[in-house]
Amino acid sequence: MFKVLWRSLKDLFDEMLLLIMVNVIWCVMCLPLLALAIVAVIQGDTFFATLIAFLAVLPLGPANGGLYTIAQRVIEGRTSKIADFFAGVKATAKLGWKIYGLWMFVLVTLLFNMSFYASLSNTVGAFLLVLFLYLTAIWFAVLIYIGPLMIVQTDKSIKLIARNAALMTFGRPLFTLVTLILMTLIVGVSVGFTLVLLPALIMFSFLAVWSFRATTKLIEDADERRRLAEEKAATAVGGPRYSSDKGRGGQIKPRE
Numbered sequence: 001m002f003k004v005l006w007r008s009l010k011d012l013f014d015e016m017l018l019l020i021m022v023n024v025i026w027c028v029m030c031l032p033l034l035a036l037a038i039v040a041v042i043q044g045d046t047f048f049a050t051l052i053a054f055l056a057v058l059p060l061g062p063a064n065g066g067l068y069t070i071a072q073r074v075i076e077g078r079t080s081k082i083a084d085f086f087a088g089v090k091a092t093a094k095l096g097w098k099i100y101g102l103w104m105f106v107l108v109t110l111l112f113n114m115s116f117y118a119s120l121s122n123t124v125g126a127f128l129l130v131l132f133l134y135l136t137a138i139w140f141a142v143l144i145y146i147g148p149l150m151i152v153q154t155d156k157s158i159k160l161i162a163r164n165a166a167l168m169t170f171g172r173p174l175f176t177l178v179t180l181i182l183m184t185l186i187v188g189v190s191v192g193f194t195l196v197l198l199p200a201l202i203m204f205s206f207l208a209v210w211s212f213r214a215t216t217k218l219i220e221d222a223d224e225r226r227r228l229a230e231e232k233a234a235t236a237v238g239g240p241r242y243s244s245d246k247g248r249g250g251q252i253k254p255r256e
Helices: 002-014 016-042 046-075 082-118 123-152 158-171 173-192 197-237
Strands: none
Touching: 002 016, 002 046, 002 173, 002 197, 016 046, 016 082, 016 197, 046 082, 046 123, 046 197, 082 123, 082 158, 123 158, 123 173, 123 197, 158 173, 158 197, 173 197
16 A cells, blocks of 8 residues: 555656646636535535535536546556646546535535434434444545546446445455545645645645555456466366456456
């Protein structure tokens, strides 16, 4: 997992200018509504916060598609330009709205439940509050993988993307947990120390590259485990060797 972080940092420095420009564009598209929703939550205006959160999906879905398109090109070592970001925005707009709209809906539901159970002063309320805190953490962990999977999967069905993201999250829990904690620390330090230039200039691009590296790592690990298992089975029965073709429907199997 730390190797993935190190390679992501190398990608960041190799393509610093491009990632800064893409990051600024993403911030202009997404941050105003997201920031407004956070302010509404702080002020206790739940209805307005919910409304703005769903409106934020309109720029967030396509913008994330563009951001992860650039992230893919960067980790593959391909030459990229700003036009590739907007090509990604256009190509993934509808899928991005569906995926991040669903993600936002579940997040809002989890937060509503947390708010409700936090108001209960009994053991059941405390238990359910902890449960929904745990589920919310898992839901943010899923966010690491859904953007990259939206780009790399040949089958773009939401069901398959969700399945593969869940397999990665639960199939490699330690890897996912440490990655989520490190990402949270970076975001927290950036915001906590009011280093506004860091998130404005590079942070979101870096997180996208890191997420793509993490997703690619798990896919490669899954392919290697499957290759070894099929070679072992083929050797035992004298059958054909492992084929590197992907599974039916583009399914990714992080754990056999």
